[in-house]
Amino acid sequence: MGTQLLGRAAECEQLDRLVADVAGGTSRVLILRGDAGVGKSALLEHLLAKSDSYCRISVTGVQSEIEMAYSGLHQLCAPLLHHLDHLPAPQRTALATVFGLEDGPAPDPFLVGLATLSLLAEGAERTPVVCVVDDAHWLDRASAQVVAFVGRRLLAERIAIVCATRTDVLPGLPDTTIHGLGDVDARTLLRRSVPGGLDPAVRDQIIAESHGNPLALIELPRTWQQAGGYGFPGTGRIEPVAGRIEQSYTRRITTLPADTQLLVLVAAVEPLGDVVLLHAASDALGLDLAAATPAVDAGLLEIGGSVRFAHPLVRSAAYRVASVSDRRRAHRALAEAHPDPDRRAWHRAQAAAGPDEDVAAELERSAGRAQSRGGLAAAAAFRTRAAELTPDRRVRVRRAVDAAFAGVAAGAVDSARTLLATAAAGPLDERQQARTDLLRAQLAFVTSRGRGATPLLLAAARRLEPLDPPLARETYLDAMVTAWLGSRLSDVDPATVAEAVPRAPTETPVDFLLDAFIALTGDFADAVPACRAALAVLRDDDAPESHLRRLWEGTMLAIELWDDESWDVLSERHLRAARRVGALQELPFMLGGRAPLLMYRGELSAAWALAEENYAINEATGIPTAAYGAVCVAAARGDEPLARRLIAEAISAAEATDEGTGIALAECWHALLCNGLGQYDEALAAAVRSTENAHEVTIPAWALPELVEAATRHGSADVAVRALARLSERTLASGTDRALGVEARCRALVTGDEASFTAALTYLGRTRARADLARAHLVYGEWLRRESRRADAKQQLTTAFEMFAQFGMAAFAERARRELLAVGAAVRKRSDPQTSTELTVQEAQIARLAQDGLSNPEIGAHLFLSARTVEWHLRKVFGKLGITSRRQLRKIDLP
Template sequence: MVRTRTGGFELRGRRRERDTLDRLLRDVRDGQSRVLILRGEAGTGKTALLDYLIERAPAGRVTRTAGVEPESEIAYAALQQLCAPLMDHLDPLPEPQRRALSVAFGLTAGDPPGALLIGLAVLGLFAEAAARGPLVCVVDDVQWIDRMSEVILTFLARRLDAESVALVLAARSPGDEQVLTGLPELRVGGLPDTDARALLDTVLTGPVDARVRDRIVAETRGNPLALIELPRGLTPTQLAFGFGARSAAPLTSRVEEGFQRRIAALPADTRRLLLTAAVEPVGDVTLLWRALDRQGIGPEAVAPAEAAELIELGTRVRFRHPLVRSAAWRSAGAAQLRAAHAALAEVTDAEHDPDRRAWHRAHAAVGPDEEVAGELEQSADRALARGGRYAAASFLQRAAELTSDPRRRAALALAAAHARFAAGSPALVPDLLAAAELGPLDVLQRAGLERLRAQVAFALDPGRGAGPPLLAAARRLESLDPATARETYLSALGAAVHAGRLGGDLRRTAEASRAVPAGEDAAGLLLTGLADWSLDGYAPAAPTLRRALEALTSDEDPGLLWLAGPVAHEVWQNAIWQRLTERAVESARATGALSLLPTALVFRAGALVFAGRFADASDLLDEADSLERATGLAARPSALLTLAAHRGRELPALELIEATVKDAEARGEGRLLGLAGYAKAVLFNGLGRYAAALEAARQATEYEDLALCNWTLGELVEAAARAGEPAVAARARDRLAERTATAGTDWAMGVQRLADALAGPPGQAEEHYREAVERLSSERLGLPLARTRLLYGEWLRRENRRGDARAQLRLAHQEFSTMGAEGFAERAGRELAATGETVSKRVPGAREELTPQELQIARLAMGGRTNPEIGAVMFLSPRTVEWHLRKLFIKLGIGSRRELAAALLDR
């Protein structure tokens, strides 16, 4: 974008980008919501494209903010600026959402709001604002927004649907690839050569050799800002012989160096003005002038900066480019930077903006300052009250640096370490723990430190290397804090379970764990049950494990999910598993526990896979992947592998399985080898390649991995029976019976009856198939039920009962097709065709199937829920719920909610 003679701006080239933004605006005007991430290196014109979008947006229907590096530690800073113009639309929201948003933004006091509730509130706020006309929300420099704003924007971006809202964000690359991943993107690169040369001509001060011009265009790769800034102030001779001298430096650094040269040429007061504006993150002109006045800087200092096209002071402070801000920052000495922060602290209102004031005071401090440390500690408390764990950690860490009291410094460093870990940044914890150890710690603090160190070790390396440090920490804690020792023993035992066949210390860890009283709470019962399972076998452990799950679902502690999820499978408790995973996601979101949320999302996705809700599971896995990139914590790949295997796309599934095996062997995560074997058996059973499925299942069941052995024994029975290995099938059936008889749930008995039908007496096969269908139907396990119908239908066809076979196979084929289980759907289709029925594929114009999301909305609507109530349950805006209901009515050929029940029954 360049300035024209009339004072306006012209965007050169960018036809593809402009067309994309124009289509986005058309879609939003038509009632749809759209999300777009602009990614590109500094200076490629992302901000200019955002300006282009804003110019064409409906007047008065734009809200805009930008990430600022100094502001990245303040919880919800970017989100609050984005929502500020929309707060007039707060009243129509449900009261809990209104309260959550007010507390998060520091407008009122209250209990710490959950991230999920804040996300719903912002979604509702946007929907209410868009009800009066299309709304365009723009966020620039996303790589610098605070962590909690990023979490809420990710939540929002994945749920905007039919609100007439455009959410467009710009992020810098390289370096931003972990920000807001998995969303629609537009890569913004350099200008084409013709446009690049035309832009270069506007800034060259004299004739330049054509070869030099070509060299400039090539070196800048068409980057508009580089084309404008790098030649500025250089003579043709310097351009010809000096431009390439710095070509080894990154382009961004070279552009910033150019800004630094221009800043260095300005008067001293103008440089201080730019520095003060650079460290004032909000762009508040009044606040800036007051801070400048404190430093004795008058209005005349702004003219040189504006003449150099570095800054604009209008209703807000706006730098020409974020690199100008960073150049002003890096050009200053430490004393100048402290002076700017001190001036800003003096003019920032202590009552209305205490956190920014404390942050400025902290950066202005030369040495220890107990008063500032106290203010930072109070800011940390406020951040935690608003759900901002990452911000609280930053406040606490700086407070520890500013206190001279060794005891207090150690306590603050330990509190900062806990906050960093809870915020999903375990890699930053060890240094804080080392700082805490330098000061005196009491017994409880020492116990907490040892436990946290063990937790961090497991979070960063969950393989075989994690078990011994956890076990050693648990033994040290026995005399310090038995309760903490018990919880650490549980982590050590869980690590040994995860290491599995590659660990070798499961029995030793289980025996050691019996040294502490277990207790009757969820953690204590899990410890006792897993120790019994490790040392005594399945049957003695099952009752205690069931009691642990019952206690856990009332406790709702998501921190135990990584163990409780497999335990629920081990004892065949589907209802508890479904409830546990749903509550874990809600709890992790509500507390803002980013260290727990990716794992909770993955386990919930696994539950949805077994329920047959592949699309919903995929959405959660996308969200987990985004959070993993943001936090650096890798969630377990269990649901991803299970989903890929059941989808039945052979090549991508095998690639994922092989990558998992390679990673598991390198890291010593033996349980992942069992998971990979199970996934391969599922994949090949679905594809009808039973010999390959048999080999995979046989290898996987050589070691009894928690939960996985249950799953894989069922695959082994099916593969062996279909591969003509009845003896192998019978042995696997008997091993399975040892477990299912003890569990006794409908899920367990349904799986067992299926195994009996496949590998038991032929005369009892139909009885067993019928009971399996009945048992699994009562558990609402859509995926195992569809597989049972497939096997029952195949058996009926071989018995020449084609009519009965068609009934089962038709249901199986429909269910697999709706889920997206392509391999099993094709297998069911082949069997159905063999009965003489024509298997029709979906064609344009055919009756549309309902998506899992639409079915859930329909069920809630039939239950009398209002649109806002449905939206709260499904994390959607009421307008999106209304849009889905309209689609439902069209698909079903009805006109009101009253007709839903009859229309769905007819289907």
């Protein structure tokens, strides 16, 4: 279709510019949104015609394939699979696994997305790539997620992705709404559609009822002519335009011979347009493919190198008008003809008239294959249908529970609840009862993060104890962790859970972690040995990918013990492992948990890079997660507007998911912000809120020092004394240099004992906690000034000011500067070095990774960008910095 479409000059011009931009090296993404028949498919045809010299890839979403994970991705990637060997190994393996080319564990869905981005970028190195996706609202969820992922990460590749959809299935991507034609164009199209002319009254009625929908203007005259021009046949009620168009196609299909209707139905059920498969299915039905000729002559479909329908509504009309028995015949024929075992199983299931153990068992096998390829939604669909077709009630219960667990993993919470109800109807043996209890707990955790999950996890663990001891121990550990995380908003505290856990030999990392969290419910000093034992086991573990969550739990223990070395080792290992396997769901936990470590070291730029990575994950996945690391860094910098906005957002998100620890954490950084700004009354209130619950891990180590400082500056001596006692109980038992240094600093604030100030400097001077050391210099200098020791005060305050300025902790630097002015020192107010006037945040982040020696593909894997986009950013970095090589970049002091 090379000619301009009637009434679509603006839309065609927009697509023409898109083609030109891609040729020039700029990626483009566009979503065409509009009603059925409004002309989206015609615009896609226009785009393909304009890009006939490019690599063109066409994908069509099909309703009957919506449960088949990655069926759309197969269409998208198939023309480019010869580039697969050029991808980095983890990405290559991810795509090969989901396509069944290799066996292996299910890859993270977002690693599949990154691999697809890289594959498209490889193809675009040779010629621009244009991907069109029609009926995107019928894409399977896994493929839609990949398309959205890739669309959000494109920038400097010669790639265009244009999707047509009726619904908001791909939110957050550039879109344009396609409206009906104007009156003049509508009348022109109607005249072209009915060369013989129409009665003026009939013509005006069709124009009005079509709302300018081009397909309606072509199809509705057929129904008027069938009615003799006297009125639209039907019940008289006003139908939506799409419904009337589909009715028109339905009437045309019902006039075809029975054999033709059956072949059209088979073509409608088979989504890939595979002519060979249609031939085989027609043979299975005992039909000649020539029987489809009347449908071709009627303009309903084309059969050439592939099978193509005139419009997606023809496909839905063919399926809707068919009888149940004909639908089963069509599915049965495709099951006999299909070479793919999973699609064969799905068609057999659709052809089944009632319970059938053979089909159910085949579906169960397909579910296992789908899950191994990362198709969690497909696995859930297969298992659900298998349960429905299972004749034996006991086996049906087991399969329903399996399907429900698959549904939880796939995020299909409502479906999982329905399946749980089916399973609960029984009969349940003891193991199945335990599994349903565990399923209830997992569903509760998905929605409440601890308020409802802890007692359910505890009950499930008790049932599992005699049946599956290792799983029971894991479930007890999950119950302990959710109790610690959710105790602020829950009626079940960690001590209650600890009392319920039966004693068992300590052999595995899970056992050591469980013992440690149980010990923390008692005296802190008594818990230290168990916590250290758990940390030692985790640090010696050589297979972190197998249990990423345990590394996160170990990091929590390290923070609780003020063990910065273990905090560093475990959080860095977790980040490396999660990035290596592409576990994007895991990354936000560790990004938020590692950022404070870097903040305490004064490495705010590196901490902010982690926060930016968190934002990149949110953008790439479209799944927002609270960026606690960003809150921490913004508060430490003293960026008041940004910090206050992030604090409010974090508290709101935590309240929405009942994450009590999230609320405490946001209030902790709220107190840090206000202490830096000298707003001590607000800092005190925030710190009190942060520390008011005694059953939270990590929070005391971060929030109690803020509470002591805020209380002493506010004049609330009694609050400060109690907070110091709580802090000292932990820091003295821990005994690390940082613990003892922070305790000495806080003790000096409460007592005014100079020896404690100097002890704080000594202890903290032996650590990498440079920001904590700078705060010790600051409070010592403030105390010296009040003691009228101006020279000594100037020395301490100058050191603090220089350190804070270097770190980018602007509010604390300003607090030190004001004190210096009070002792008569001349000091210039420094600008906040946290941002560069030259580089954007993403450019600075890429430059830092390049300084660390990472290649462009490795940087792209970190930031979910293609190597070409990384190269594009680096060229801009080099230009702005006036350099020409990575070697020169390593000598630049980046912000």
